[in-house]
Amino acid sequence: MGPIREALAAAARAVILPAGLPKLTCTGYTPDSVIAPHFFTGEYSLDFDRTFARGTDRAELTCRVLVGRADDAASQQLLDLLLSGSGPASLKEALEAARGGSGEPALGGLANDFHVARVQGYRWYEHQGTTYVGAELTVNIYGDGRS
Template sequence: MNPSEIKTALADAVREAIPALSCFGYVPDSVPEPCFYAGEVEIDFDQTFGRGMDELLITCRLLVSRADDRAGQAALDSYLSGSGPDSVKAALVAARGAPGQPALGGLCDDLHLQRVQGYRLYQVGDRQYYGAELIVRVIGSG
């Protein structure tokens, strides 16, 4: 699996499901609000014999405006909900494809949004945003 292709496909899947969300498969220099991007990658190679499977843990970030504390956190909560039209989780579940089919259009075998963490203020440049990290587990051929 190519981490760049996987990160781009994650961003594309979220953008397709939630067009109002700016999405990037890389860490952007500046953050348009609201924003989802795939950031750091951890790779565990050789999870099965003969290069059969690798595992990636991709830390994605979701950042929203801090202009109004209540509205900003309400927007973040909407994106972090388990279902609904603004749910990033629902967008990622849809990117898994049908049962038995590869995920992200064939780039990997499966993916799973494992958890949300780091619900807090994030500093990017001289601006602060409400945000959270989403940890996505991706498995596929080595």
């Protein structure tokens, strides 16, 4: 799962924030400290044997995006941009660009396919003693169960 998590973080780096805002930092793991705004992959669940003979497994990966809260309204406006369904600041659009073309494997061959399924948990998060506004993105990943 580690290479998939790193590939998703790399895809998230394609986000383009409006001029004057700090660049989105991204990690494929839960960081000790955050340089906001920050995207990272977190916990996951794994469903084995979605098809017979170890044909397909499905992972549900929870990712988080945290934004600093120097100004509550501005922070939430930035988070809204990151959580939008499209546009240069959209995490969904940046991540799903790594799906590959029709018939191609996703994430450079690490998965058969994936999609950003849901945003949830839009709220205040505490991370290492600092409070951020943030949300969770649920990513469903499908891959060969034999590898």
